[in-house]
């Protein structure tokens with residue numbers, strides 16, 4: 100088995116508070132192999148973005164990080180900002196929901212792209228411009244020369260997201276982290292960006308950690324899924340394992356009872372009850388008070404992760420019973 104592109108082990112992220120500290124991420128283990136596209140899903144506030152930020156050593160102060168995060172073999176936890184320069188861009192690059200915020204409105208797209216490319220590829224201005232043109236062509240920007248001459252506000256949301264993907268790829272990262280990169284785009288443009296990412300994964304073997312609320316996108320784009328709940332990974336497996344045969348009651352709820360919205364893609368924010376406040380985590384399994392299958396043990400003991408079959412892993416005391424439960428709760 101080849102070395103993973105991303106290997107997270109025992110990751111915890113904690114923020115100090117006036118009265119008590121709050122642990123946002125708990126015992127996260129995750130592995131992404133070369134060429135995998137892993138969808139990280141879960142309700143709002145469960146810790147998806149914080150996991151992504153931790154991978155680039157970008158947890159905001161005063162958060163503290165413990166555990167291990169290896170990106171292409173390089174340990175991220177405990178590194179200084181200067182050392183993390185070796186990871187950001189060249190080992191892992193990130194694209195965000197609001198790409199406009201990542202660019203400076205006062206400089207042309209061309210100037211910003213060439214400066215960043217020169218920083219990572221040690222080349223002169225003319226070569227950086229050629230690389231920018233090539234990368235914009237590879238993300239199907241209609242007129243790359245024209246796009247490079249424009250200021251960010253003169254391009255559409257979809258075009259700016261293509262610029263950000265091109266910029267990320269120009270640095271030749273091993274891992275692309277995409278944090279809800281299509282949420283702010285209209286449906287047609289969303290579909291174009293998803294199909295572009297799928298094409299890049301197929302053609303170049305790009306490894307992607309894709310954060311989303313949208314299970315339709317997971318089915319189209321990803322080959323693996325990790326489901327997060329209240330700062331923990333509760334189920335991981337292939338798309339077929341997790342979407343067609345979920346074993347955690349939370350994942351089963353997401354996959355079976357979530358209504359279809361507008362354009363036919365399913366959104367996650369509709370399970371009755373609420374994700375617990377991370378400052379006051381319930382004892383035992385954090386999902387037990389929303390779970391139709393909970394037994395006494397669930398309110399007492401945090402379930403360990405069990406391997407169901409192959410790479411399908413579930414952290415639930417009732418994981419063995421969930422095939423029937425999924426039918427009951429749907």
Ligand SMILES: Nc1ncnc2c1ncn2[C@@H]1O[C@H](COP(=O)(O)OP(=O)(O)OP(=O)(O)O)[C@@H](O)[C@H]1O
Nearest residue numbers: 114123141142143144145146147148149150159377
């Ligand atoms: N800078 C911060 N300081 C303290 N707590 C934070 C900070 N940023 C996020 N959190 C908390 O961390 C938890 C996880 O947030 P995160 O943004 O990772 O969730 P998410 O799953 O990405 O949600 P969404 O889908 O809405 O983006 C939340 O409870 C949030 O309030």
